[in-house]
Amino acid sequence: MMATYKVQIDDVVRDATPAEVAQIEARHAEAQAQAEALEAKAVARQTLLDRLGLTEQEAQLLLGS
Amino acid sequence: MGIPSGYTSSQVVQAVPTGINSALVLISSTTIDSAVASVTVSDAFSSTYDAYKIVLTGGVGSVSDSAIALKLGSTTSGYYEALVGLTYANSGSNSVTNNGANFSRAGQVLGTSVLFANIDLLNPNLAQPTIANYSQVTSTLARVGGGFLNNSTQYTAFTFTPASGTLTGGTIKVYGYTNS
Numbered sequence: 084m085m086a087t088y089k090v091q092i093d094d095v096v097r098d099a100t101p102a103e104v105a106q107i108e109a110r111h112a113e114a115q116a117q118a119e120a121l122e123a124k125a126v127a128r129q130t131l132l133d134r135l136g137l138t139e140q141e142a143q144l145l146l147g148s
Numbered sequence: 149m150g151i152p153s154g155y156t157s158s159q160v161v162q163a164v165p166t167g168i169n170s171a172l173v174l175i176s177s178t179t180i181d182s183a184v185a186s187v188t189v190s191d192a193f194s195s196t197y198d199a200y201k202i203v204l205t206g207g208v209g210s211v212s213d214s215a216i217a218l219k220l221g222s223t224t225s226g227y228y229e230a231l232v233g234l235t236y237a238n239s240g241s242n243s244v245t246n247n248g249a250n251f252s253r254a255g256q257v258l259g260t261s262v263l264f265a266n267i268d269l270l271n272p273n274l275a276q277p278t279i280a281n282y283s284q285v286t287s288t289l290a291r292v293g294g295g296f297l298n299n300s301t302q303y304t305a306f307t308f309t310p311a312s313g314t315l316t317g318g319t320i321k322v323y324g325y326t327n328s
């Protein structure tokens with residue numbers, strides 16, 4: 084079953100059309116993928132720090148970020 | 149030139165008074181309804197102005213720290229953006245969009261309690277690429293940057309869409325920078 088969303092055009096609010104639903108869900112999926120990629124990068128960073136035996140603070144001192 | 153009688157130094161005027169060569173002029177004010185997944189402002193851009201400021205304040209989001217994308221007209225490709233930033237723990241946190249579907253971080257839900265956008269937009273109604281400058285502030289990081297929309301379409305409308313969840317309340321104000 085297709086999700087329902089409300090969209091606003093100026094002062095008028097209505098249910099989203101199928102095309103608008105597709106765009107909204109594409110936007111949500113894009114954001115979810117970006118969040119997951121960011122999380123994966125953070126996990127990879129922490130895994131590397133653990134392997135090197137460095138704390139986050141030590142890594143920042145070493146890398147300058 | 150001094151400040152004309154009846155105006156204060158920070159006042160935004162509805163019409164440019166005689167003798168004033170530059171001003172921000174309020175074009176439209178749109179109040180966001182309850183739990184909407186997108187908000188479109190029609191007739192925002194015209195040949196009257198080349199440059200615009202879009203300001204979103206007030207309201208709430210249903211999902212914490214959700215970015216709010218800016219789409220011009222119905223265009224869903226050709227957006228390029230780059231933002232440089234830091235987390236509040238002093239780690240670098242940049243973000244890029246290379247030929248994306250929108251300016252993905254032009255606005256923001258900060259936590260869940262604040263909606264905001266502060267966007268300068270150049271040339272949206274001219275037959276040349278549109279340039280955007282904005283910042284992103286979340287509960288964990290802040291970034292500054294902008295980008296451009298790589299086409300020569302002349303736009304009159306724009307749409308805000310959160311990355312997830314919905315928007316409630318808040319006001320979108322569009323101002324034009326006078327051309328002369």
